[in-house]
Amino acid sequence: MEGLIIIWVARLVLLMIIFLGFWRYYFGIKSKSWPVTDGVIISGKSEYYANPSAVNGYIPNIEYRYKVNDKNYTSTRINFSLNESAGNKANAANILNKYRNGSEVKVYYNPNKPEQSVIETGNNNVHFFLTMTLGVVCIGGIAFSNYIFSI
Numbered sequence: 622m623e624g625l626i627i628i629w630v631a632r633l634v635l636l637m638i639i640f641l642g643f644w645r646y647y648f649g650i651k652s653k654s655w656p657v658t659d660g661v662i663i664s665g666k667s668e669y670y671a672n673p674s675a676v677n678g679y680i681p682n683i684e685y686r687y688k689v690n691d692k693n694y695t696s697t698r699i700n701f702s703l704n705e706s707a708g709n710k711a712n713a714a715n716i717l718n719k720y721r722n723g724s725e726v727k728v729y730y731n732p733n734k735p736e737q738s739v740i741e742t743g744n745n746n747v748h749f750f751l752t753m754t755l756g757v758v759c760i761g762g763i764a765f766s767n768y769i770f771s772i
């Protein structure tokens with residue numbers, strides 16, 4: 622019985638990861654057709670993250686301000702792709718150099734939810750490939766576990 626519970630928990634976790642991957646990919650595509658407004662970078666810094674169960678690295682933390690329909694918003698989302706986690710210090714520095722404090726940027730916002738925005742639209746194929754690969758592995762794992770528990 623305990624093994625069955627662990628398998629179901631693993632299935633749910635994998636399905637949540639797949640869902641979040643497709644969500645990011647979907648909004649990456651949608652962001653290409655979002656309206657655009659002017660914005661300004663209000664802060665930018667590189668933050669080191671230490672994750673005992675994964676790879677340590679640097680994340681560029683950029684905050685920008687923009688206005689839609691006379692209402693001010695702030696956001697930290699650069700894009701919907703996986704490259705927000707720059708990994709090494711040099712990659713994080715490159716992103717920070719691209720978006721310096723006080724610089725003007727184009728902000729693409731969700732017309733139905735203006736607080737959702739990005740400064741880079743679209744997504745990369747690596748993100749799609751990882752999501753699809755995880756989906757295939759998850760479906761294969763579910764089918765295999767169903768087979769094992771049926772005999």
